[in-house]
Each structure stands twice: as C-alpha cells, then as structure tokens.
Amino acid sequence: MEKVFALPNGEDLVASVLGPGEGRGTTAVQHDIYSFLTRPFDPWMVPTEGGFLAEFLAGTHDPSLADTMLVGRIDGTVVGTAWHGTDGDLPEMGGYGFVFTEPEQRGKGIAQRLTELSIQGFWTVGGQVSYLGTVNPVAQHIYEKHGYRHYNGLTYRALRPGTDADDFDEQFFGRAGDGAIRDIRLGDIGAYTGLVMLLAPVEWIVRDYTEAMFYAPPKVQASGCLRPFFNSMTRHATSAANAWKVLVNDNGRLVASANLWAPTHAPVSANATMEFQAAPAYVDRAGAVIEAALEHAAANDVRAVRAFGVAEERLAALREAGFVAEVVQPGALDLGDQRVDVTVMRRDLG
Numbered sequence: 001m002e003k004v005f006a007l008p009n010g011e012d013l014v015a016s017v018l019g020p021g022e023g024r025g026t027t028a029v030q031h032d033i034y035s036f037l038t039r040p041f042d043p044w045m046v047p048t049e050g051g052f053l054a055e056f057l058a059g060t061h062d063p064s065l066a067d068t069m070l071v072g073r074i075d076g077t078v079v080g081t082a083w084h085g086t087d088g089d090l091p092e093m094g095g096y097g098f099v100f101t102e103p104e105q106r107g108k109g110i111a112q113r114l115t116e117l118s119i120q121g122f123w124t125v126g127g128q129v130s131y132l133g134t135v136n137p138v139a140q141h142i143y144e145k146h147g148y149r150h151y152n153g154l155t156y157r158a159l160r161p162g163t164d165a166d167d168f169d170e171q172f173f174g175r176a177g178d179g180a181i182r183d184i185r186l187g188d189i190g191a192y193t194g195l196v197m198l199l200a201p202v203e204w205i206v207r208d209y210t211e212a213m214f215y216a217p218p219k220v221q222a223s224g225c226l227r228p229f230f231n232s233m234t235r236h237a238t239s240a241a242n243a244w245k246v247l248v249n250d251n252g253r254l255v256a257s258a259n260l261w262a263p264t265h266a267p268v269s270a271n272a273t274m275e276f277q278a279a280p281a282y283v284d285r286a287g288a289v290i291e292a293a294l295e296h297a298a299a300n301d302v303r304a305v306r307a308f309g310v311a312e313e314r315l316a317a318l319r320e321a322g323f324v325a326e327v328v329q330p331g332a333l334d335l336g337d338q339r340v341d342v343t344v345m346r347r348d349l350g
C-alpha cells in the first residue's frame with residue numbers, strides 16, 4: 001500500500017507500507033533501505049539488529065513472523081523508516097522498531113506519519129499490545145501521541161484502544177490450561193518481549209542475567225526492549241546447544257520460556273547459562289519448560305547449566321527444576337539503593 005501525505009512544509013511524503021512478504025528481496029531497493037537504516041559510517045544499532053534487518057528486508061526470515069516495513073520517500077529518496085513485527089498465526093503482540101528519519105529531514109512529521117500507519121495497521125489485524133524501547137525524548141513524544149505509554153524502564157507499550165491498562169497483564173497472561181511446549185520462533189518477538197517485560201512476578205528481580213534485564217523498581221528497570229529477543233535468537237540460531245523452549249497456553253499465548261547459551265569454544269562448551277521467565281499464573285510450569293530446554297541441551301553435549309537468582313521465589317523455581325546452589329556472589333547486583341547477593345544455581349546433566 002502507498003499513501004501520500006502533504007507535510008506541513010508543503011512537501012509530499014510518499015509512505016510505502018510493505019506487508020509481510022511484500023517488497024522484499026536483495027535488489028538495489030532493499031540495499032538502499034538497509035544502508036539508510038544501519039548508517040554503516042555512523043552505526044546506531046547493535047550488529048544483531050542489523051543482521052535481522054537484512055533478513056527482514058530480504059524476506060528470508062522464518063515465516064512465522066508477519067512483519068510490516070514502512071518506508072517514507074520525498075522525491076523518490078528514502079527519508080524515513082519504521083518496522084513492526086508480530087506473529088503470523090496470532091497477531092496479538094508486536095514489536096516496533098527501526099524508526100529513523102534522515103537528520104536533515106527531521107521535524108517535518110515523517111516519523112509521526114509512519115508511526116500512525118504502523119499502529120493503525122496493527123489494530124486492524126487484531127493487535128492487542130505493541131512494545132518498543134527508546135530513551136530519545138523526541139521519539140517518546142511521537143510514540144505517546146500514538147497511544148504508547150511508559151511501561152518498564154525504557155520500554156513503552158500501546159494497548160488496543162479501549163483496553164484497561166491496570167489489569168491487562170493479569171488478564172492477558174492468565175491461566176488457560178497447563179500449556180504446551182514448543183521451540184521459540186521469530187513470530188514470538190512481541191510475545192517474548194511482553195513476557196520479559198512483565199512487571200510480575202515482582203519479587204524475581206533477575207529476568208535475563210545475560211541480557212542485563214532486572215526489575216527492582218524504581219531504580220532498576222528494563223534496560224532493553226526487543227534487544228534481548230534479537231540477541232538470544234541469534235545465539236539460538238547459531239548453535240544447536242542453545243536450546244530455547246517456550247510454553248504456550250490454550251489461548252496461544254506465550255507464558256513461560258527457557259533459553260540456554262553455551263560458549264562455542266571447546267574447553268568451555270559443555271557449560272551453559274540458562275535464562276527463564278514465567279508469567280505469575282504459570283510459575284508452577286516453569287520446571288517443565290526448563291526441563292525441555294535441558295533435554296535438548298544435553299543431547300547437544302551440554303553437561304552443566306547455571307542460572308542466576310536473587311529472590312527466594314525465583315531460586316525456589318530453580319530448585320524445583322533440579323538446580324542446587326553452587327556459589328553466592330556477595331553484593332554482586334547493584335540495585336541503586338542497595339547491593340544484593342546473587343546466587344549461582346547449577347544443574348548437572350547426566
């Protein structure tokens with residue numbers, strides 16, 4: 001779809017909305033957008049994001065992802081971009097990113113037009129919640145104008161108009177059966193982000209040690225948004241030992257996750273670090289999803305798995321999954337007003 005906006009300064013912005021599979025390839029058109037966004041001589045995104053962007057533009061990614069690329073042009077030249085990704089089968093949860101306007105073209109309303117197209121398109125396909133991360137006050141202003149509200153740390157989320165924000169998490173991630181375990185897939189980008197960002201279980205503190213995601217408000221909150229997904233997905237895709245299993249409930253919602261990261265260098269490759277999350281209604285099922293990830297890892301020569309915890313509630317979930325305390329790191333986590341001990345839990349695989 002193409003839409004022309006008359007900008008306040010009199011110029012025409014031609015916005016292309018490329019739905020899943022549309023306008024993808026490896027021609028000069030996609031190279032142009034890739035260079036525009038990654039700024040090879042002035043990079044602003046982490047390499048893993050650039051790698052995924054290349055796949056999204058080429059259309060070579062795992063087909064579970066339904067992504068929309070928005071490209072704004074003035075007089076045929078790319079001046080702004082944005083991207084939104086969700087699950088193709090159940091487009092309820094999404095992630096928004098790759099929002100960039102050419103520095104000389106800023107302040108003309110370009111990002112606002114693209115953001116409006118993105119979020120309206122998501123509501124049209126049945127979207128319930130969209131996440132993004134930013135610390136840029138200009139971007140925050142734009143996103144707030146289009147329904148995004150501060151959520152956790154640098155994360156903002158937009159809820160489908162008419163949704164009650166106060167009990168959204170409790171309702172959305174509520175119990176609906178015991179859930180089924182499957183492998184992660186790219187279409188889970190919004191769903192996994194929602195799970196990592198969840199404010200509850202509030203006692204857990206550690207959400208993803210490898211990605212430095214902790215929650216101990218007000219001083220310590222989420223330090224990333226889509227980044228943990230992109231980084232963990234890259235590790236998962238590059239080594240068979242890096243298992244990633246998720247629990248999906250009867251409503252098709254991702255409610256628990258366990259992923260492993262083992263170094264590829266032979267002397268240490270049998271030692272993995274595990275990250276796991278569970279919605280409050282599914283803490284009792286965390287063990288099952290952890291077990292599935294460990295089974296996969298064991299079959300790929302992982303022999304010892306370590307996981308980090310601070311609060312008793314999270315350590316208890318690890319103990320139930322067969323982990324034992326290996327060592328306590330005194331005061332290893334700085335929560336701003338206090339330093340707390342981190343317990344390294346370990347489970348040996350047969």
Ligand SMILES: CC(C)(COP(=O)(O)OP(=O)(O)OC[C@H]1O[C@@H](n2cnc3c(N)ncnc32)[C@H](O)[C@@H]1OP(=O)(O)O)[C@@H](O)C(=O)NCCC(=O)NCCS
Nearest residue numbers: 099100101106107108109110111112134136137138139141
């Ligand atoms: C953020 C960014 C995408 C904005 O693009 P843009 O096309 O210039 O944005 P727009 O012209 O549509 O809107 C700018 C808005 O910010 C407002 N604004 C400008 N300076 C501001 C400030 N310091 N604080 C808050 N709002 C500000 C403008 O007044 C305007 O809002 P208004 O129309 O309500 O008056 C662009 O600055 C950029 O590419 N930054 C670098 C990449 C980035 O940070 N991306 C977002 C993170 S994911």
